[in-house]
Amino acid sequence: MSASATDLIHGYLDETLTAEQQAELANWLRESLDHARQFAETVLLHDRLRVEMLADDIMLGSISEGLAEDHAKAPRREEG
Numbered sequence: 001m002s003a004s005a006t007d008l009i010h011g012y013l014d015e016t017l018t019a020e021q022q023a024e025l026a027n028w029l030r031e032s033l034d035h036a037r038q039f040a041e042t043v044l045l046h047d048r049l050r051v052e053m054l055a056d057d058i059m060l061g062s063i064s065e066g067l068a069e070d071h072a073k074a075p076r077r078e079e080g
Contacts, residue, residue, distance in 0.1 A: 005035070009042050 008025040011017040017025065029036050 005038070009039055013043065013046050 005028055008017065008021055008028065011021060012025055029039055
C-alpha cells in the first residue's frame with residue numbers, strides 16, 4: 001500500500017479527510033479489488049484494536065474503583 005493510500009485510510013478512520021481526500025480515497029478503492037481488501041483489513045484491525053483498548057480501559061477502571069473501595073473500607077490507624 002502506498003504511503004498516500006495509508007494516510008488516506010488513517011485520515012478516514014480519524015475523520016480528518018477533506019472532501020477532496022475523500023474523493024481520492026473513493027477513487028483509489030474503485031481502482032482495484034486489492035485496494036478494497038486492504039482498506040477493509042485496515043478498518044477491521046482498527047476496530048478490533050479500538051474495542052480491545054476500550055475493554056482494557058473498562059477493566060482498569062473497575063480495578064481502580066475496587067481498590068478505592070477497599071481503601072475506603074480499610075480500618076484507619078490512629079496516630080498518637
